Amino acid sequence: MSTPKATDLGGRALDVVMGLVEAPINGFERLMGRKRMPYLFLAPNLILFGIFTFLPIAIAVGYAFTGGTGLFVSERPFVGFDNFRQLLQCEDYLRPGSCRESLFWTAVWNTLWFVGFNVAATLLVALVTALILNRAMAARGFFRAMFFYPVLLSPVVIGLIWKWFLDRNGLLNAFLQMLGVPPEIFLLDVGWSRFFVVVVSVWFHMGFYTLILLAGLQAIPKDLYEAASIDAASPRRTLFRITLPLLGPNLLVVLILLMIRSVQIFDEAWVLTNGGGPGTANSFIVQYIYQMAFGSDLRLFGLASAASVLMGLVLLVLTLIQLRLGRKMES
Amino acid sequence: MSQGLSPIAFLTRTRRPGRIGVTDILSWAWLVLGTLAVLIPVVWAGLSSFKPAAEITRFPPTLLPRAAVQQTVPGFDAPLSLWTVDVDGQRREMAMVRRIGLKAQMVDPSNPGPPVSVDVKNMSPVQRLTIATENYTDPLTRFDFLTFLKNSVFVTFVATLLTLVVNALAAFALSKYRFRGEKAIFVLIISTLMIPLTVVMVPAYLVVVGVGLVDSLWGIIIPTVASPTGVFLLRQYMLTIPDELIEAARVDAASEFRIFWRIILPLTAPALAVLAIFSVLWRWNDFLWPLIVLSSRENFTLQVGLNAFQGEFSVQWNYILAMTFLSLAPVTVVFLFLQKYITTGIAGTGMK
Incomplete structure (x- = not known):
């Protein structure tokens, strides 16, 4: 737009279009005055937010208290807390089989385990990578870009690439065979498939968190390190006494952000594990919501909404913690 | 790359000039292994996407897309597969007519005479680098x-x-x-x-x-x-x-x-x-x-x-991988040219 390189024809066509767009807007300005213009400029954005973000939020809570299979609220009977009762009724929460909605509790436990391992692994890998990149100044751009590349790929693509890599005839099995290990169908084994869902998630997202942590590391004043080297502090002491404490707030933000995103695991795991398999070993909460509402002919929108509301509450708490931390960091 | 220094300059650079510490080696190993971990699954899927359907499930797999070579031989309707054969201590390229148990009937493709019986132990298929473009064209057309x-x-x-x-x-x-x-x-x-x-x-x-x-x-x-x-x-x-x-x-x-x-x-x-x-x-x-x-x-x-x-089509990996690559290619091109904008856009003001 700033370069005059665009061909004259394209430029002239754009001028014609803009002339047509401009006329009514200028008419509005003459009629309503300059002071009203910001409202006009905000209108498209606010209308879209209103319809597609705020309206759904308003509906979401009410929806959770309705039953039946109708889509519109007017077609749905009010059922009070029935949906929540159905989700939460359980003899022993540790054994999903004893719950009325055993699928939901399986998904909850799978998600909790995934969040635990994924947060720990991603944080560790991202932190180590950021520390190394911060130290080695040269070629940092290359490696930073390399680690960041998967972040830009689509979850479907990542699911398929890894599915092929882990296939019975895939590269990993070929490599294991060279070492004399018998081939394994990783994605049909409960333990291995869970392990690789975490591996793929770390592979997918670690570049993003590395970038945030690296930015935090570079904001640490250099004179602190100079002072440490004058005092002949050991590298380990420097790491634990200067780097990590000063990175602390960033680490906390990354931790919460990671938790918020891990709770919502769906896309890549869905593709990688053929919809949560083997069995329900990799079925997570978002998948449960999706399947209840859209996955089959069940159309249990009320139950799905109730599960959404419960997950939303957890995310809200995490978000509030994050905001509190962010405010603390600023002050 | 964007910083204008090659990985080589990075590798030879140490904290204290002239001395390579343990931390330097470990850091280097971490970054190289990480880079390989990022690249290998992607490159492997890319190479596989060019393999013909018959080759893609071969185990152990070949790295590059290769396919058995076939040739039309006068006197035979269907094209015959080419094999490297040891006959009487001589290595020759021959076309297989049919296989019966542990023996195969072979003919000389350029001069087809009566078929010769060859032990299957003494033969291996002739393969050439083949790019199966049909993996890309078929899904787009059919x-x-x-x-x-x-x-x-x-x-x-x-x-x-x-x-x-x-x-x-x-x-x-x-x-x-x-x-x-x-x-x-x-x-x-x-x-x-x-x-x-x-x-x-x-x-x-x-x-x-x-x-x-x-x-x-x-x-x-x-x-x-x-x-x-x-x-x-x-x-x-x-x-x-x-x-x-x-x-x-x-x-x-x-x-x-x-x-x-x-x-x-x-x-x-x-x-x-x-x-x-x-x-x-x-x-x-x-x-x-x-x-x-x-x-x-x-x-x-x-x-x-x-x-x-x-x-x-869970078995037709050749098509799936080709289409996966088609979806990945534009993102990769965007990234190669604009990675600096993207990473600095995300890191915000903290990044130099």
């Missing part, structure tokens, strides 16, 4: 992939264009005017950052059905156009544009919209470019929302189509 591709391009292009216009207008209002409710509106827009799609997907679907956009490409374009990230990014950038420019234009009796279009928008080009890159990547890769909204095949985007395709 299956619906051209439709998916067109849909994805349409959605990405239109949604990005609308995202730029709608959010730039809002950012202009929020950065260059003082009006009642300014702060409240800004906070309201930014607060939507905290509402993930996964929490509101059921009622959002209801709304899309209600406004009649279900199972249409507009149903995935319009709800995603207003972006809190976009408003924030553009507003922060527009705040740095001096107000004097606007005052001067007003003195020249320019309309407010003309000021936006002729002055503000061109000056915001760098921030618009960053938002455009992100928008393209978001739309191109989007999966969950299109999966919910789109139900008929002719409306599928590439990601939804790919997911459906892998469910239906």
Whole structure:
């Protein structure tokens, strides 16, 4: 737009279009005055937010208290807390089989385990990578870009690439065979498939968190390190006494952000594990919501909404913690 | 790379010149292993996507796409496969007529005489580097992939264009005017950052059905156009544009919209470019929302189509991988050329 390189024809066509767009807007300005213009400029954005973000939020809570299979609220009977009762009724929460909605509790436990391992692994890998990149100044751009590349790929693509890599005839099995290990169908084994869902998630997202942590590391004043080297502090002491404490707030933000995103695991795991398999070993909460509402002919929108509301509450708490931390960091 | 230093310069560089410490070696090993871990699955899928259907499930696999060579031999209707054969201590290339148990009947392809019986132990198939372009052309012609591709391009292009216009207008209002409710509106827009799609997907679907956009490409374009990230990014950038420019234009009796279009928008080009890159990547890769909204095949985007395709043709990995690569290629090209914008755009001001 700033370069005059665009061909004259394209430029002239754009001028014609803009002339047509401009006329009514200028008419509005003459009629309503300059002071009203910001409202006009905000209108498209606010209308879209209103319809597609705020309206759904308003509906979401009410929806959770309705039953039946109708889509519109007017077609749905009010059922009070029935949906929540159905989700939460359980003899022993540790054994999903004893719950009325055993699928939901399986998904909850799978998600909790995934969040635990994924947060720990991603944080560790991202932190180590950021520390190394911060130290080695040269070629940092290359490696930073390399680690960041998967972040830009689509979850479907990542699911398929890894599915092929882990296939019975895939590269990993070929490599294991060279070492004399018998081939394994990783994605049909409960333990291995869970392990690789975490591996793929770390592979997918670690570049993003590395970038945030690296930015935090570079904001640490250099004179602190100079002072440490004058005092002949050991590298380990420097790491634990200067780097990590000063990175602390960033680490906390990354931790919460990671938790918020891990709770919502769906896309890549869905593709990688053929919809949560083997069995329900990799079925997570978002998948449960999706399947209840859209996955089959069940159309249990009320139950799905109730599960959404419960997950939303957890995310809200995490978000509030994050905001509190962010405010603390600023002050 | 972007820093202008090669990996070699990095490798030979140490904390204390002339001494390579343990930490240097470990750091180096970590980065190289990490790079390999990123590249190997992607490159492996890429190489596999060029393998012919018959070769792709061979185990152990070959690294490069290769295929058995076939040749038409006079006197035989179907093309025969070529084999390297040891006959009487001589290595020869022969065509196989048929195989019976542990023996194979072979003929000389250039001079087919009566078939010779050869022990299968003494023969190996002749293979040549083969690029199976049919993996790419078949899905585009025989299956619906051209439709998916067109849909994805349409959605990405239109949604990005609308995202730029709608959010730039809002950012202009929020950065260059003082009006009642300014702060409240800004906070309201930014607060939507905290509402993930996964929490509101059921009622959002209801709304899309209600406004009649279900199972249409507009149903995935319009709800995603207003972006809190976009408003924030553009507003922060527009705040740095001096107000004097606007005052001067007003003195020249320019309309407010003309000021936006002729002055503000061109000056915001760098921030618009960053938002455009992100928008393209978001739309191109989007999966969950299109999966919910789109139900008929002719409306599928590439990601939804790919997911459906892998469910239906789970054994035809040659096609699946080719289409996976087709979806990955534009993102990779964008990244190769614009990685600096993308990484600095994300890291914000903390990055040097």
